[in-house]
Amino acid sequence: MRRSAIVFVLAACASSAAQGQMFAARSVIAVPLDDTSKVSGFLPAFYYAAELQRGWQSAGDDRAWDARFVGTIEMWRSKSQRTSFVIISGDEMVANDRKDGGFNPRGISWELDGAVVQRFRATALELAIVHYCRHEIDNVDPPGPAYYVPGYTPTERTISLNGFRLQVMAPQVSWRGQTHVRAAFGGEVFGHAWDGRNPKTSVVNSWSQARGAGRLVLRVDQNFIGRSTLFARGFGLGMLFREDENAPVVAGMQSVHRFEVGIHLPGSAGALELYGATEHTFDDLNTPAPRPSRVTGIGLRLTARDQF
Numbered sequence: 001m002r003r004s005a006i007v008f009v010l011a012a013c014a015s016s017a018a019q020g021q022m023f024a025a026r027s028v029i030a031v032p033l034d035d036t037s038k039v040s041g042f043l044p045a046f047y048y049a050a051e052l053q054r055g056w057q058s059a060g061d062d063r064a065w066d067a068r069f070v071g072t073i074e075m076w077r078s079k080s081q082r083t084s085f086v087i088i089s090g091d092e093m094v095a096n097d098r099k100d101g102g103f104n105p106r107g108i109s110w111e112l113d114g115a116v117v118q119r120f121r122a123t124a125l126e127l128a129i130v131h132y133c134r135h136e137i138d139n140v141d142p143p144g145p146a147y148y149v150p151g152y153t154p155t156e157r158t159i160s161l162n163g164f165r166l167q168v169m170a171p172q173v174s175w176r177g178q179t180h181v182r183a184a185f186g187g188e189v190f191g192h193a194w195d196g197r198n199p200k201t202s203v204v205n206s207w208s209q210a211r212g213a214g215r216l217v218l219r220v221d222q223n224f225i226g227r228s229t230l231f232a233r234g235f236g237l238g239m240l241f242r243e244d245e246n247a248p249v250v251a252g253m254q255s256v257h258r259f260e261v262g263i264h265l266p267g268s269a270g271a272l273e274l275y276g277a278t279e280h281t282f283d284d285l286n287t288p289a290p291r292p293s294r295v296t297g298i299g300l301r302l303t304a305r306d307q308f
Helices: 002-014
Strands: 041-056 065-077 083-096 104-120 123-136 156-169 173-175 179-198 210-223 229-241 253-266 270-281 293-304
Touching: 041 270, 065 293, 104 156, 156 210
Parallel strands: none
Antiparallel strands: 041 065, 041 293, 065 083, 083 104, 104 123, 123 156, 156 179, 173 179, 179 210, 210 229, 229 253, 253 270, 270 293
């Protein structure tokens, strides 16, 4: 069981190409209704995750630094402890290391979701209105290392997606009290999509053609020392694109993944996680024309309870 679960995570992640920065909340999922001891009513709980990742080998070193913050606000919980309304907000900033003391921000993404979560026994079902966007930072000057390049033209890449998400959060399954597996899966439909490029040098793989996505999250924890665990976590998302004569796409489905291995160190109110991660992207969003990139890094995450 344990070996099969870990192999499944590896296989699911290794088989996909990825674009990560559009989905700022991809590294953690809050499941408020796991804890039925919370009071019902207005604003019963808050959940957070803050992390910083140092990366290497990305295209142009444009993802040398990656800072993320994800917050989940439980706005209301029913007396039955089976229904919850939540707001999820995620921000992610990427920076290169080519100037400004080795930290030069170049792009930021934002995710904002409003969702209702319904628990059926141990399984939770989430229906959400979602918004994803990506914007440029400090694009007046060249990416570096020079602060001035004769004839340099500022570039810009702005992405926006709006739609609905349906997601199932399965209960945790344990093996002999030592190995713990948790998964979530679902799909999204986009009613509005936009890909702004300046200068517009290419229309290939325009996010304006994105119509929907399917997603999967799988995490395996193995008891280690005391209450700590060793973990492997995979996030995969298959984006569905519609091609037309004015906006060609490389493939009808473009895949997204993130894979982590690390250690989870719990405390009184939350946990510290140290991890190594890899992501591979068909479009890193840092240039007007889509550019593939792969990044390998190490990171630190502070997270609240009832998240995976």
